[in-house]
Amino acid sequence: MIIPLGSLLAGAALGMWRARANGGNWRDMAQWAASFGILFGIVGLFVLIFYSRSVA
Structure with a gap:
């Protein structure tokens, strides 16, 4: 359950970093x-599904 949440937060941080690097304002960063x-988050969800199906 932590994989989609962790990847969602990592993706949000990466998106904010990219927008700030390109000179965006707070709306662009959001x-x-x-x-x-x-x-x-969607990619992390699929990773969790594939992992849980391969282990069980």
């Missing part, structure tokens, strides 16, 4: 953080 967070 949008990039949300989109990267959702993307990484």
